[in-house]
Structures are given as structure tokens and as C-alpha cells.
Amino acid sequence: MSEGGIREIFLGEASEIFENLESDIVRLEEDSGDAEIVNRIFRSVHTLKGSSGIAGFDRVYEFTHKLENLLDDVRQGRQAVDGRLIDLVLTSLDWIKDEILTDERDIAEADRIKAGLLERIRAYKGDEIPAAAPAVEAATPGPGLQDEPAKYFRVRVSFREDIFESGVDPLMIIEDLLALGTPVYKKVDKSALPGFETIDLEKCYLKWDIVLRTEHGIDRIKDVFLFVAGDNDISIEDVTADYGGSEGAGKPLKERRVGEILVEKGILNPVDLAAAIDEQQSRHTRIGEVIVNRGLATMEQVRDALKDQERIKKRIEVSTVRVDTAKLDSILNLLGEIVIGQAALSGIADGFGEESAIGQRLKNALFGLDRTTREFQEQIMSIRMVPIGPTFEQFRRFVRDTSHALGKDIRLVIEGGETELDKTVIEKIGDPLKHMIRNSIDHGIESALERSMTGKDPAGKLVLRAYHQEGSVYIEVIDDGRGLDLKKIRAKAESMGMVRPDEDVAADRLYSLIFQPGFSTAEKVGDLSGRGVGMDVVRTNIEDLRGSVEVRSEEGRGSVMRIKLPLTLAIIDGMLVSVGRSIFIIPLLSVVESIQPKRGHVKTVEGKGEVVFVRDEYVSLIRLYDAFGIEPRHREPWDGLIVIAESGKTRVGLMVDDLLGQQQIVIKSLDSYITESRAISGAAILGDGKVALIIDMHGLLEDVNIGEWEKR
Amino acid sequence: MIELMENAGVKNVRALYEKIAGELKQGDEILLDFSRVARLDLSLIQLVVAAARYARERGKTIRLRAVSDRIREQLDICGVKT
Known part of the structure; x- marks a missing residue:
């Protein structure tokens, strides 16, 4: 694949990772003891690091490596989760995003920010209980991994021959590695060692292939080779999934060899497997045969393993399809053509008249075809349907940052994230939703002080809810803020000539005015909203999607903005x-x-x-x-x-x-x-x-x- | 018997090589005494392995004496069974 192709794939993958990461990081702030979220964050950063390296984003690779180390400390329970850490990770993520997604950026400025972030990461790693969180109870310990499941790493090491010249003893490095866990497989290749009479005593000849069972993360393993990684041939592979470890459970399926399946099932141990593989390679025979001949497993067990292997292959095949939506659109268009052709044939069939046997047979055939094409259409449409959850999730960061900027404490609650709607609709609903959320945070939800004084929970609540009803999708943005001020809206409407002073206007009608161009009752124009643009754009965008928006409000209790959308635009x-x-x-x-x-x-x-x-x-x-x-x-x-x-x-x-x-x-x-x-x-x-x-x-x-x- | 030095490593591996070569010329059995050695480095272990192969090919023997657990472990890491 071309370098451009790899970068393109990486950019698509990175955008998805960013969305998930931001959401997870904000969720971690809300629930700092959730080990699963920490693991997800770590895995996302790890993937980001690996992929950025492959795609040639070296600066991102190096930076993400440091961030990953910090997150590994959190995973291992060595680092506390608090607001300072969350801010650091989010800001680091912003830098990575800029680095990857912004074409024209100020490199000097990017370097300055990077240096500052690296310094913060270093400082953070230096003091395990962060200085900004002196109260022990305020800093929840990271989700400790006392029960951390074992991982397996295959480490293959081939030092360069002259490594002794740099003052390094390779044996010390291997000892350090083995101190991190227990080797379940170890092979030392001594084949390059010359005879006694020709040996160069200051050269390194041995090579190692080790599978290490450990509770440490891959970074800890890599740290062992920190000073020799650059110019020696060292490969570290997480093979947890191959050894039946729980770490592999959430990972994509990987094809398994029969021997590996037998090891996973506990029928065979890795050492016996290695010996069997050696024999298989030297005899050029099948591994199953060698295993049975050596009495390591029965023929039936080998057959079962073969069946499992086949099942895994099939699961891999069905679980990794990614289709460009343009191709789906194209299929849908072609299907439309089929429907048109079908309707034309129906017309011809009608032309034969009721008595015609050919006409009748044609009609019967068309009836069956019609049923198939309808099913076909439904299937294609169902592929286009995606849950709105990820779109909602990406607002976690937005709500957090916006509310913090205003000194407010607002909790985002997501309901109905599994509700599906057309991908095209989902792609276009983000902006209007953002405007509405911003409006709720800025004007709807009061400050903690104001809320406390009115007997409310000082923390505001913003709910994003989605549901299906009567063939449409509804999305609601609900806040428990002060509600819309009808008097202010009325006054504004009168000043804009929309309402006569003596006119009797229903509340619903006044509420709907907030979607009129230039209509804002905000007293000052802030960074967020209050410019009178936004809500009318919201309405236009939603109507462009053949949807509608309405607002309900109760003074002092909050507001509900409800968007009604069609299931599909196709x-x-x-x-x-x-x-x-x-x-x-x-x-x-x-x-x-x-x-x-x-x-x-x-x-x-x-x-x-x-x-x-x-x-x-x-x-x-x-x-x-x-x-x-x-x-x-x-x-x-x-x-x-x-x-x-x-x-x-x-x-x-x-x-x-x-x-x-x-x-x-x-x-x-x-x-x-x-x-x-x-x-x-x-x-x-x-x-x-x-x-x-x-x-x-x-x-x-x-x-x-x-x-x-x-x-x- | 050849007594290995306490700080046996790449810096003095050449001297050890000469001693082993000399002993192998003279006798059929060499005894390497590890009693003063706390740890080995890889260069020494490679030398021991090469010497043992050489001796075996010539019907001679190299024996190890006073091998501590630590040294035994180091040898095992390098694929040398003791």
C-alpha cells in the first residue's frame, strides 16, 4: 500500500479514536475508579501511538509514547486520577489532534506546547501523588491492578555483535527482562557461536526468543531495552490472546494455529508445542500429526482444534467488513433502477389483461420479485443505520470544557445512545446539537451559587436523549436550568416588531421565536453564545434534514428542545x-x-x-x-x-x-x-x-x- | 583448576581464554572454579560454551565447580544446562 493510502486509513482511524478517547477521559473524571475505562483509554492511546508510527507521524509517535507511559502508571495503580491528570491528558490529546489533523500549523508554537506538556507529564510521573491534589481523599487512587490479569509477550532479541564495545552486557538486559515475569517459553539460539579457536571474545553471538508471562504492560517491557532499542534487533509482541490471557478478550480476533488453540485449551503446554513445531519444521509434516505422534494430544482433540480454527476464521471474515457509504448509496441507486424496471414490467403485465395466462404468470413472478426487492432495500437501509451514541459521546468533552469555562458544574447524561438513524442524518446533526447544548449551558443552567440559592443541586444536569416514535427519530436536549424567560422573549419580540404590545401571544409561540434569525435575549455577547446566530441556524439545519425542532420550557425548572428527524434521507x-x-x-x-x-x-x-x-x-x-x-x-x-x-x-x-x-x-x-x-x-x-x-x-x-x- | 576472578567479565575474558586454551593442551579435564564469582557476563558464558564444545569434540571435559544459584540461573538464561 502507498504511504498516502496508509496515512488516509490512519486519519480515518485516528478520528474515531479521538472521539472515543475524549468521551472516555471525561467519563473517567466522573468515575475515576472505573478500571475498564482506564484500560480503554490506554488501549486507544497505544493504538494511536502504533498507528501514528506506521503512518509516519513520528512526532506524534514519540509524544504519545510518553503519554502512554503515564497512562500505564494509572493502569498499574501507581498514579492517581484527578482533575489535573484529566486536564493534562485532554490537553495532550488536543496537541496530538492538531499535529495530525491540522495541515498548516505553526511548528514552533506546536513545539513549545509539546515541550510544556512533556514537562507536565514528567513532573506528573515524578510525584506519584500529584502536588495539586494534596488531600488524599480528593485523589482517588488509580484503578489498581492488584488483580491485573497476566499478559504474555513474545520478545525476540538479537543484539548487534559489537554491543560489548558500548559497555553493555546483553546478559544483564535479558536478566532484567526475565525479572519482570516468568518465561513460559525460552529458546536460546547459539548457532552463530563460532568454534573455540575462532571465537572473537568481544562479540555477542547468542540470540533469544522468549515468551514472558507478566503482569506488566508492554511499555515496561520496552523500558528494559530503552538504551539498546535503536540499533539492535528487538521485537516485542503482545501474544496474550494466543496464550488464552484475558487481555486479549477485547481485541480483534486473530487467526490461531492448531497448536496455539491446544495451548489455549490447556491440552498442550507452550514448551511441548515449541518442541513439536521444531520437529514439524524439520520433518515438513503437519503439526497435528506431530502432536498426536508425541502423545501430547489425541486425534479427536486435534480435530476439535481444527474445527475451532475454522470457526475463528469465519468470525474474522464476518467481523471485519468496512464499506464506504458512497458504495451503499450506489447500491441503493441501482436498486432504485430495479424498482423502476419492475414497475415498468408491472405496467406491461397489466396490459395483458385479466384473462391472459402470460399476464398472470408475469404478475405472479413480479409479486415475488417485489417482495425480494423490498427486503433487499430494507437490508441496505439497515446497513446505513448507525447508533447515535458516538455522536452523543463526543459532546462529553464539549460539555465539560464549556461548563468549566463558565465556572459551572454540569453533568451530561446520555440516554438512548443505541437509537439508530441514517448515517447521513447523523453526520449532519452534530452542529445543530452543539449549538443547542451550548445554549443550554450558557443560558439555561445556572451557576452553582444561583442553583444553591434556589434549592437546586449545585451541579446542573444536561440530558441528551434519543428515541424512535411513530417512524421518526426524536432527539431531546434537556436541561434542569432556569427555563426560558417569557417576559424577556416577549420584550425582545416587541422591540423587533414581531409582536404588537397589545397582542395576546401563547407561550408556545413565544418559545418558537428563539429560532428566529437575530433573536437573542442574552444580555452580553460572550465567547459562547448570545450573538443571536445559532438557534436560527439550528432550525435551518434541522429543516434541511426534513426535520423540525420545538422547545418546551418551565420557568425555574428547565427546558426541553426536541428535534424530530426522519429515519432516513434516502x-x-x-x-x-x-x-x-x-x-x-x-x-x-x-x-x-x-x-x-x-x-x-x-x-x-x-x-x-x-x-x-x-x-x-x-x-x-x-x-x-x-x-x-x-x-x-x-x-x-x-x-x-x-x-x-x-x-x-x-x-x-x-x-x-x-x-x-x-x-x-x-x-x-x-x-x-x-x-x-x-x-x-x-x-x-x-x-x-x-x-x-x-x-x-x-x-x-x-x-x-x-x-x-x-x-x- | 582455573579459578575465575571475582570481577570476571569482557575486560579479562582474553586472559581466561588463554588459561583455558593452555589447560586444554595439557590435560583432558579442566575444572573451572566459580567460588569467587558473584555474576558472569555474556562474554564469559560464550567462552565457556565454546570451550566445552571444543573439549567435547576432543574427548576432553570441562567441569564447573562452586556454581552459585545465581550463576546457575545465568547459565540457564543462556541455554546452558548445569
Whole structure:
């Protein structure tokens, strides 16, 4: 693989690691005694180190090595977990992120920061009970590893011949290594040792291959070779998984040899296995045969091991598939084409008439095909569905840093992280969520002092919750803060001319104003929020995802911001309508009902334009033929039909010629040069090959200048 | 009998080599006395292994005397059974 390819893979892997790491580190701060989190953090940093080295990020490799040492101390219980450590690890992570992800950075500045961090790491490692945490009870001891499971490392050492010249005794190094554990396998290669008459007494000839059972981490093993690692051939491999150690349990599956499986099962010991392997290699035979011949295991045990080997292979095969989402999109598009072809065939089958035997057989075959393609579609869609948990988790760091910056103590609670939604939706929901969370932290949740004075828990609570309901996904940002101040919102709305001073306005309607552009009741513009941009961007972003957002609040008790999203962006249920010779699709989620109005129910109101009277209220009327410049079959609403549809809380009537039915639609995107209109979000190809345009309700209302507020 | 020095190591391995070579020329059995030795270095162990092979090939014997547990352990690390 090219160097560029390796770097690309590493960058993808690193982004995932960063997300998990940040979340885990913040969680460790909340629960400093959780050994599993410490282990996960250590493993992530370890992976980051290894991969960065392979990808050529040498500076990151070296830095991460130091950080890993510090985390190993935490794992071993030698280092306490406290706020200072968490800050150090998070700041170190920031440096690593910058180093990997930022293309144009100030190297001198990066070096200065790195030097400072390394100094802090050194200082931290120097005093095991951190100076900033003098109170013993304040510093929870790291999750000690008194019961640390054994690990196995295979260490192969071949010193350079002239190592004695540098004053190093190789034997001392091997002794240091063995002092860390118990060798379960040891082979000394003396084959290079010359005869007595030709030996160069000042050269090193022996080589070692050792499997060490130890409770230490790999870094401790590496430390043994600290001063000779550079120019000697030393390899250290964690083979815990191969020796049945628990450390390997959470690791990716690795192919096992039959002998290794027998060792894992306790049938064979590693020393016997090594001897059997030697014999197998010299005789060029099968290892199972040698093991049975030597009486180390029965034929049945070897057969079982072979079966286990096969099972592991299969598990590896099914557990390591990674697919680019673009490929899934492509498959989905192709499936859409199949559906179109299928619909065309249905049309042909219908053409044969009820009495035709061929027509009937064709219909039967198509019925079966239809069922298969639907299942196929569902399977592809399920692959696109990913849980929202990781997206939520990445906010742990954000909540921590933001609340600390404001001197607040806020705990993030995540609920429903397993809720799945389309990957595309997940990718786009991060920014709006961040705005909402920031808003809650900045304006919603009070300071600890203010909370204490009102009898609340000094620590605020922010909940991110996700759940499925009625074919949609709901995401809620809930805080237990002061709630929205209706009086302030009202005053602001009046000052902006959105509400008349004498107007009676419901609380819900006032709450929704926070999503209006430029609307902010914050008294000062801070670093975080209060600029009046953000919440309107939130609404726009969510509506771009064909979703909606609403807010509920109770003064003094807190607020709930609720986002409603479609499960997927790739397929929608749509209502097909005709306007002249064109077919449009209105997303079914937006459709409320369809009516045929009476002539007297359509009128023009000053300031609101044309409206239609529906169920005791007037809603704006949009003649689609006007909006899209099409020659219709009917020019007057009472001759055609009105589809009542909504976007957010705005309800409008769309005048169409006819309703053609409902259908599940595979959305095909339109390039921007085809349409600049925001009123069209995409297209679909129908069964008869015709193209139908999908109406974007939010865009349509903006195009025809019907804003949410004007409609109320 | 050859008595190894207390600080036996790479610095004086040459002297030991000469002594062993001399003894091997003269007799069939050499006794290496480790009683004063606390630890060995690798150069010495390599020398002992090479000398033992050489002696065995010629029907001679090298015996080790007063081998402490520590030395025995060091020899074992280098694959020498005692």
C-alpha cells in the first residue's frame, strides 16, 4: 500500500479514536475508579501511538509514547486520577489532534506546547501523588491492578555483535527482562557461536526468543531495552490472546494455529508445542500429526482444534467488513433502477389483461420479485443505520470544557445512545446539537451559587436523549436550568416588531421565536453564545434534514428542545400530485390532508396574500403552477385540489390539479445546475419512467416568502 | 583448576581464554572454579560454551565447580544446562 493510502486509513482511524478517547477521559473524571475505562483509554492511546508510527507521524509517535507511559502508571495503580491528570491528558490529546489533523500549523508554537506538556507529564510521573491534589481523599487512587490479569509477550532479541564495545552486557538486559515475569517459553539460539579457536571474545553471538508471562504492560517491557532499542534487533509482541490471557478478550480476533488453540485449551503446554513445531519444521509434516505422534494430544482433540480454527476464521471474515457509504448509496441507486424496471414490467403485465395466462404468470413472478426487492432495500437501509451514541459521546468533552469555562458544574447524561438513524442524518446533526447544548449551558443552567440559592443541586444536569416514535427519530436536549424567560422573549419580540404590545401571544409561540434569525435575549455577547446566530441556524439545519425542532420550557425548572428527524434521507413516503403535465412529490410527513375548497373559501387578505379557509382557520395558498411556472389543467383552486401541508408549525395549502397516490420514493439528488430553487429537494423516477420532482416544504415557503412568523 | 576472578567479565575474558586454551593442551579435564564469582557476563558464558564444545569434540571435559544459584540461573538464561 502507498504511504498516502496508509496515512488516509490512519486519519480515518485516528478520528474515531479521538472521539472515543475524549468521551472516555471525561467519563473517567466522573468515575475515576472505573478500571475498564482506564484500560480503554490506554488501549486507544497505544493504538494511536502504533498507528501514528506506521503512518509516519513520528512526532506524534514519540509524544504519545510518553503519554502512554503515564497512562500505564494509572493502569498499574501507581498514579492517581484527578482533575489535573484529566486536564493534562485532554490537553495532550488536543496537541496530538492538531499535529495530525491540522495541515498548516505553526511548528514552533506546536513545539513549545509539546515541550510544556512533556514537562507536565514528567513532573506528573515524578510525584506519584500529584502536588495539586494534596488531600488524599480528593485523589482517588488509580484503578489498581492488584488483580491485573497476566499478559504474555513474545520478545525476540538479537543484539548487534559489537554491543560489548558500548559497555553493555546483553546478559544483564535479558536478566532484567526475565525479572519482570516468568518465561513460559525460552529458546536460546547459539548457532552463530563460532568454534573455540575462532571465537572473537568481544562479540555477542547468542540470540533469544522468549515468551514472558507478566503482569506488566508492554511499555515496561520496552523500558528494559530503552538504551539498546535503536540499533539492535528487538521485537516485542503482545501474544496474550494466543496464550488464552484475558487481555486479549477485547481485541480483534486473530487467526490461531492448531497448536496455539491446544495451548489455549490447556491440552498442550507452550514448551511441548515449541518442541513439536521444531520437529514439524524439520520433518515438513503437519503439526497435528506431530502432536498426536508425541502423545501430547489425541486425534479427536486435534480435530476439535481444527474445527475451532475454522470457526475463528469465519468470525474474522464476518467481523471485519468496512464499506464506504458512497458504495451503499450506489447500491441503493441501482436498486432504485430495479424498482423502476419492475414497475415498468408491472405496467406491461397489466396490459395483458385479466384473462391472459402470460399476464398472470408475469404478475405472479413480479409479486415475488417485489417482495425480494423490498427486503433487499430494507437490508441496505439497515446497513446505513448507525447508533447515535458516538455522536452523543463526543459532546462529553464539549460539555465539560464549556461548563468549566463558565465556572459551572454540569453533568451530561446520555440516554438512548443505541437509537439508530441514517448515517447521513447523523453526520449532519452534530452542529445543530452543539449549538443547542451550548445554549443550554450558557443560558439555561445556572451557576452553582444561583442553583444553591434556589434549592437546586449545585451541579446542573444536561440530558441528551434519543428515541424512535411513530417512524421518526426524536432527539431531546434537556436541561434542569432556569427555563426560558417569557417576559424577556416577549420584550425582545416587541422591540423587533414581531409582536404588537397589545397582542395576546401563547407561550408556545413565544418559545418558537428563539429560532428566529437575530433573536437573542442574552444580555452580553460572550465567547459562547448570545450573538443571536445559532438557534436560527439550528432550525435551518434541522429543516434541511426534513426535520423540525420545538422547545418546551418551565420557568425555574428547565427546558426541553426536541428535534424530530426522519429515519432516513434516502427514501421517503411521498404523495404524488399532478400539476399540468408535471408530477410532484410532497413528503407524506408534511401532508396533513387534501380538500377541494368552495369558491367562497378562497380570498385575499392584505399583508398575507391569498388564503384558503380550512377548519376554522385561514392558511396561505400557494398555487404550485404559479410557483413553478407551469401551465395547469385547472387555474382556480375550487376546480382543482388543495393539499394542506406543513413545515415546522407553518401550515399552507398547495393547489394541485390532481392526487395520483402515495408511494415510497427512492430519492435521487439533483445537481445544483439543474435547479437553483430551494423548493425542490430532489427527484424520483416513477415506474413508467417519468421523472417526478420532490417538493422541499421549507424551501418552498422561503421561495414564496411565507415565513413562519408571517403565517401566524 | 582455573579459578575465575571475582570481577570476571569482557575486560579479562582474553586472559581466561588463554588459561583455558593452555589447560586444554595439557590435560583432558579442566575444572573451572566459580567460588569467587558473584555474576558472569555474556562474554564469559560464550567462552565457556565454546570451550566445552571444543573439549567435547576432543574427548576432553570441562567441569564447573562452586556454581552459585545465581550463576546457575545465568547459565540457564543462556541455554546452558548445569
